[in-house]
Amino acid sequence: MNDAGMYSRATVRLARVCVPRRNPAVVPASNASAASIQILFDADDDRALFPGHQPSSRKSARAPARTLPTPQAQIYCAASCPEKPTTDKKSKTGCEMFTEEESSEDEGIPRTPATTQEQREFNALLEVLAGEVDDTRRRQAQDSYDAMSASSRTQQLLLTVADASQSLPVRSVAGEFLKDLVTGSFETSYLALSEDSQRQFRKDLLFTASDHRLPCNLRPPLCECIAHISRQVGPQVWPDLDKFLFFPIVGPSHKSAATQVYSLAPEFFEQRRLAYLRVARDALCADLEDECTDPEARSRSLTVLCAHIVEHRRVDGALDIFSSALPTIIRFIASVLERPGDERLLISVAEVARACPEFLRPRVGDLVDMCQRVIGHRSATTPWRHQCLDTVVAIADALPAAMRFLGAAKLSQLLGSLFQLIADSQEVTAAYSRGEWQKDLVAAEEALIHLSLSLKGYTLIPAVAKNLCAMVKSDEWKQRYAALVGLNALFCEEALPRHVGRLAPAEMLVSNCFDSVLGCLRDAELKVRYAASMALGQIAARLSSEYVCRSHERVVPDLLALITLESQPKLICVVTETLRNFLSACPQEVVATYLGAILYKLDELIKHRVPFTVSRAHHHMVTEAALETIATLAELSQSYFQNFYDASMPAVRELIYSVGYVEGERLRWLAIHCIARAGLAAGKNSYMTDAEAAVKAVLSLLANRLSWSNDQLLKRALTVAHVTCRVLGAQSDLFVKHLLPAIYPILSLRDARLGGFYAATCAFLGWYALKNPSGLAPYADNAVECVLPMLSFGEPTARGAAAEALPRVMTCAASHDAERSSRYWIDVHTALTGAIEREKELSAILSEVCGLQELLALVRLQIVPPEQLESTTLALDKCFEFYFRWHCDENYDHVSWDDFGVEGRGQQDALSRAFLHEVADMVCSLLSTLKDTYFPFFDRLAPYASKLLTKQRPWTEHLEGLTIFNAALSIGSAASVRYRSYYLPELVEWLESPVQSVRALAAKGLGILADVDPSTFASDCTRAWPHIVAVITARRPIRPEESFGTEAAVVAAAAILDNCSTTLENKDVPVDELFQQFLSCFCVLHGDSWRRPLELVCALIEKEDALVKANPAGPARVLMDALKANRVVRGSALEGRIVACLRHQKQEDLPEDQRNTLREILGGAQGPDITCS
Structure with a gap:
């Protein structure tokens, strides 16, 4: 290996690397990249590049401080061909x-x-x-x-x-x-x-x-010495290092040394890296385009360029500088595709896709086409195929919208290459060893799953439906296997969520190939039968229950035929899981029809496997699958299982007593748990015979100190105890009397290995305190003392379960003593608020907030001391800080709302939205209960609520911000005016929001302002009136559930007309016209939202307002429609008020059809007989 390429692999992953610039003496004139490079490269004096440089001397040990504009991106083009030594003074090595310049002094x-x-x-x-x-x-x-x-x-x-x-x-x-x-x-x-x-x-x-005579293996330790000294002494003491790195280089040895030093000591250049980004881009692009350059050096130049793109992605304007290099990168990669040893180049491209996907967005199609050609080329080497798969997956993860924009044709071609790769991987030849096809199979399946998760199954299914159907019906088993693996990936849970309107393509695909998939269950090849069972299980789990239930008569018998004593264990496990998925979508009556046949098969499996279970642990998977299926069938069939309980449980009981060695302890507890779940479905009478054995087993395990370190067994035992208490009901008090004293010593250990058991214990105590508080009351003191420390436990699930259980357990402990109740409440409140302030896990802090809210609901907030209100507010402040820190730019620096989509935000985002909703709900509860007395505390939280209303935040946050301020302003006191600056500027803007919920809350807020303080907010409501009218008069949706935005606007208009009509008239607003528009929108009202507009109309009629006199038919029509459509509660005060207004209505002012309707209504209305005038 030559010096030019020995460090390229080490520099791939460092992201802080450089390649020396080429010697200007050997660079062809046609390859000159930019005038700026020529200026730097042709400078006779090094001070042209470093204007602040002063030659060092013996009299001055430390050179003057200088600011060098040399950034990390000031790098060199890789040297082209090795050059001959020269004696020219200008090209010394x-x-x-x-x-x-110092040679005379150091001669x-x-x-x-x-x-x-x-x-x-x-x-x-x-x-x-x-x-x-x-x-x-x-x-x-x-x-x-x-x-x-x-x-x-x-x-x-x-x-x-x-x-x-x-x-x-x-x-x-x-x-x-x-x-x-x-x-x-x-x-x-x-x-x-x-x-x-x-x-x-x-x-x-x-x-x-930098000596070219130095052997390659001697250079790395010297470079590490240089890097370490540079970090210690700094650039002012060692100016020679700048010239060593940033001067034109002669020879690959100097270049290799400079490259490694640059990668090892990036902080040496931290302050000077931005001035030469364009120089770096032009130099590296010229190197990539120069075909005379050494291939290894060109490859390393691409690595360096990608590393600098990643390094400077957060710098303003840096990506714009590097954007012109993207076509050069694409051309270079296309020129070296499939060249042995260069597959590592795609690693750099994949890193760019993950770190700054917006850089690759313009050329996503070209990259995917190149990778697809390699994936679908049978002669391509395995490393190239895998790197192309990794690159496609990285692009799909980072740019799903851009991938979808490629269209069905390209996606079909890409997925077709993946399916063919899976099919080809089943063919083992002399040149294609078994190990290689296993690697290809795993890589292709993982890529399929990742693409399905990123692009979603409902996007990919229409693109590949035709291809999949043809492959499933193929005569070659490899094609059928590949198609079934593809179906399994496309129908996984995250790829195909159950959204309304998104399952139609999937159902159409399944309808076209369902018969072929069922036929694959009887295929001669074991792999095909296995893949068909997996695919059917995913189909059953994803499609609608109605669709799955229509095919159970064809699927269940074929699946049962695969459950035999001779079947492979893995196949049996998959078939039982598919059975559970299919029957979960069917009603109890359908499940009951298959109970006998399925339980008979499972009973045979358990009896056949029991002798092997004692001696062969690898058979456990079949028995575990059978036990899980029995328990699931019992839960699905409920009372129907009672007829099969006595027949199916003996084999399960035999497992409990035959598996007694340590390796089978888990299987033993699975059997006990299966019996408990079956007993819960069959009822107390059936389970009583097994309840005593389950209780003894639980107490025996808890009493055995040797088992206190096994979290899984303890958790399983407590789950059995929980189910047993649910079955026994009131008769479980005796069991709990012995269970709780056995649990408390384990809780007091606070062992970090027992997080699952502690979480299950807290959940059990919370459930039992809710269902049977009198049964827990004698032991509640110890329960509170044991659960309180769990709030500081290391496991987040345990902390969350403890937070939810504490308020209920505390209620039991303080049920008979008021003094104890106050003391416990303060202790639990202090523990919960302290846990919230310390918490770092989102799931745990959500549970702690829920527990705190439940705790506050147990007492009247008016009697809560100010210290507890202050600590509650501090905890809420911590919650808002936690939420905004979670959604900061650092977590979502490369994720755009457009690319990711609402459904693709992930489970963590859904959890964070639930967390924000709970926090906002608690703030609203405090405001609605304490009124303006909470305002001094709310002043601390108001800026957070205002931040939720900024335009950059998603609309889900706008909802919570509007909800909080609506609660604050609905109090109606003069003190609420202080939040006007937080609230009103955004309130009018959100009336134009495209989201119905946001428009509804904004309109509701304006109605609250008009109601609580019309004199103060009249001008604001008048300014918002045109926007409310625009919402009312806009095209209304057809479905009632989508009209609540318009409905809230109508209610707000009623409040403004009722309280601010004088102000509207003074501002020359055409109130008459607006009132008629207001009356025409009553058709969108539903439920209780009729009340306020109807009260307004009645009030205008009663005081004979000018708005009614101008057009009496409109208000009368609205009142009559409300009575005819039963919008008003019969016998209510509002109905009597409406009838009274109609009785005083002059009939000559009404059209003929309204007169007839009025007579019908008044003839059947309750009230005094008043003749119509």
Whole structure:
């Protein structure tokens, strides 16, 4: 390997690398990249590049401080062809060129290794240490070496490395010793030298590292020494290092050394990396386009360019600078596709896709086409195929919208290549070994699953439906297997969520190939039967229950036929899981029809496997699958299982007593758990015979100290206890009386390994306190003392379960003592607020917030001391900080809302939205209960709620912000005016939001303002009136459930008309016209939202307002429609008010059809007989 390429692999992953610039003497004129490069490269004086540079001298040990514009991106084009040595003064090699200005001063310092007697003795010592000698001589040599001073060793070791007359082992040992000495004992080795010696040592170190005669394996330790010294002394003390790295380079040895030093000491250039981004881009692009350059150097140039793109992705304007290099990158990759050894280039492209996907967005189609050609080419090498798969997956993860935009044709071609790769991987030939096809199969399946998760199954299914159907019906089993694997990937849970309107393509695909998939269950090839069972299980889990239920008569018998005593264990496990998925979509009556046949098969499996279970642990998977299926069938069939309980449980009971050794303890508890779940479905009468054995097993396990370190067994035992208590009901008090004293010692251990058991215990205590508080009351004191410390436990699930259980357990403990209740409430409140302030896990803090809200609901907030209100507010402040820190740019720096989509935000985002909703709900509860007395505390939270309303935040946050401020302003006191600046500027804007919920809450807020303080907010409501009218008069949706935005606007308009009509008239607003528009929108009202507009109409009629006199038919029509459509509660005060208004309505002002309707309504209305005037 030559010097130009020996470090390329090491620099791939560092993201802080550089390649030396080419020598201008050997760069063809046609390849000149930019005028700026020529200026830098052709400068006669180095001060043209470094204007602040001052030559160092002996009189000044430290050079003047200077600001160099040299960034990390100031890098070099890789050297082209190795050049011949030259004696020209302008093209000196190594450090001769950058030490010229000081050569006169240092003329007496030798440039070749010393040949003194001291140096010869030192070299002889190293020969002993490097040679194969006896231990005695080696120990003596080591003692002599250690006795020398570190500073003396430092200089002599470097001279040995540079001495070409020494053997390679001796020089290698000297290089390693020098690296360990400089990096490990910097103070006693380098700093112990005089200033002149330090300066000379640095120069000799650079000269030796860049010497083209130095063997390749000696350069890395020297580069590490250079990097370590540069980190310690800084750029002001060592200006020569700048020239060593940023001057035109002659020879690949200098380039190789500079590259490694640059990658090892990036902080040396941290302050000076931005000035030469364009120079770096042009230099590297010129190197990529120069076909005369060494291929290894061109490949490393691409690696360096991608590394700098990733490094500077957060710098303003950096990606714009590098964007012009993207076509060059694409052309270079296309030119080296499938060339052996260059597959590592795609690693850099994949890193760019993951770190800054927006950079690759314009050329996604070209990259995918190139990768697809390699994936679908049978002669391509395995490393190239895998790197192309990884690159496609990285692009799909980072840019799903851009991938979808490629269209169905390209996606079909890409997935078709993946399916064909899976099919080809089943063919083992002399040139295609078994290990290679296994790697290809795993890589292709993982790529399919990743693409399905990123692009979603409902996007890919229409693109590949035709191809999949043809492959499933193929006569070749490899094609059928590949198609079934593809179906399994496309129908996985995250790829195909059950959204309304998204399952139609999937159902159409299944309808076209369902018969063929069922036929594959009877295929002669085991792999095909296995894949068909997996695919049917995914189909059953993803498609709608109605669709799956229609095919159970064809699927279940074929699946049962695969469950035989001779079947493979893995096949049986998959078939039982598919059975559970299919029957879960069917009603109880359908499940009951198959109970007998399925339980008979499972009973045979358990009985057949019991003898092997005792001696062969690998058969456990079949028995575990059978137990899980029995328990699931019991839960699905409920009361129907009672007829099969006695027949199916003996084989399960036999497992409990036959598996008694340590390896089978898990299987034993699975059997106990299966019986408990079956007993819960069959009822107490059936389970009573097994409940006693389950109770004894649980208590025996909890009493055995040897099992206290097994979290899985303890958790399973407590789950059995939980199910048993649910079955026994009130009769479980005796069991709990013995269970809780056995649990408390384990809880007091606070063992970090028992997080699952602690979480299950807290959940059980919370459930039992809710279902049977009197049964837990005698033990509640100990329960509170044991659960409280769980809030500071290391496992997040345990902390969350403890937070949810504490309020319920505390209620039981304080049910008979008011003083104890107050003390417990304060203790639990302090523990929960403290846990929230310490929490770092999202799931745990969500549970703690829910627990705190439930705790606050247990007491009247008016009697809560101010100290607890203050701590509650601090906890809410911490929650808002946690939420905004979770959604900061650092977590979503490369994720755009457009690319990711609402459904693709992930489970963590859904959890964070639930967390924000709980926090906002707690704030609203405090405001609605404490009214304006909570305002001094709310002042701390108002800025967070205002931040939720900024335009950059998603609309889900706008909802919570509007909800919080609506709750604050609905209090109606004058103190609420203080939040006007937080709220009103965004309130009018959200009336134009495209989201119905946001428009509804904004309109509701304006209605609240008009109601609570019309004198203060009249001008604001008047300013918002045109926007409300625009919402009302806009095109209304057809479905009632989508009209709540318009409905809220109508209610807000009623409030404004009722309270601010005078202000509207003073501002020359056409109130008459707006009132008629208001009346025409009553058709969108539903439920209780009719009340306020109807009250407004009745009030206008009662005071004979001018709005009613101008057009009496409109208000009368609205009132009559409300009574005819039963929008008003019969016998309510509002109905009597409406009838009274209609009785006083003058019929001559109404049209004929309304007169008839009025007579019908008044004829059947309740009330005094008043003749219509």
